[in-house]
Amino acid sequence: MKCPYCNFHDSKVIDTRPTDNNESIRRRRSCLSCGKRFTTYERVEGQTLVVIKKDDTREAFQRSKVLNSLIRAAEKRPVKLETLENAVDEIEKEINHLNQKEVTSAYIGELVMDRLKGIDKVAYIRFASVYREFEDVQSFADEVENLKD
Ligand SMILES: [Zn+2]
CATH class of the missing domain: 2.20.25 (N-terminal domain of TfIIb)
Structure with missing residues (x-):
């Protein structure tokens, strides 16, 4: 290795x-x-999982890709790498429980957001803004507002 x-x-x-x-x-x-x-x-x-992307193309699920997107979102935030690795473990576990061979990238994105929300609010907003491609300032502001409670 x-x-x-x-x-x-x-x-x-x-x-x-x-x-x-x-x-x-x-x-x-x-x-x-x-x-x-x-x-x-x-x-x-034999446990290959395929991810269906937004444009309907497929690629093999890569754990490192998910982890990298978490690392990017949490850049310069007080979040331990181990916390992010554990989050990816949980996400993988959840996907495996579905027992499906294919899963959409949108679904994975939702799982990531669920986890990030509980880890770091800034990282969550960063990920969500890229992932959801907030169409306007208002929907972004709504999301930030929702996090305040
Ligand atoms: Zn070395």
Whole structure:
């Protein structure tokens, strides 16, 4: 497993545990070259999930894509990476519970927003504004207003 920071080919496993749904194994690794830590997931093959995008094209579900969108939304916010990783675990679990081979990106977006709302309001607004493509200032303002309670 290559290190995502320096591309070194070898790492040491420092923690191994199943994800909450027991459908994959999560490993914390430490790069033997730069010492940075990263997480890898190992899963049983044959559980490919396909995402139907807005334009009706399909692509394989990628956990990293969901995580990256969360990281982007929470940029410069006091949110731990682990919190976001756990949120993605929960989102994945929820999708797996559907027992469907295909799921829309819109559905995933809603799940992300549900989680972000409870994590960080600014991150939530950032994600929602990109995701929902607020058509006008008013609908954006309404969303902000809704968050105040
Ligand atoms: Zn490294």
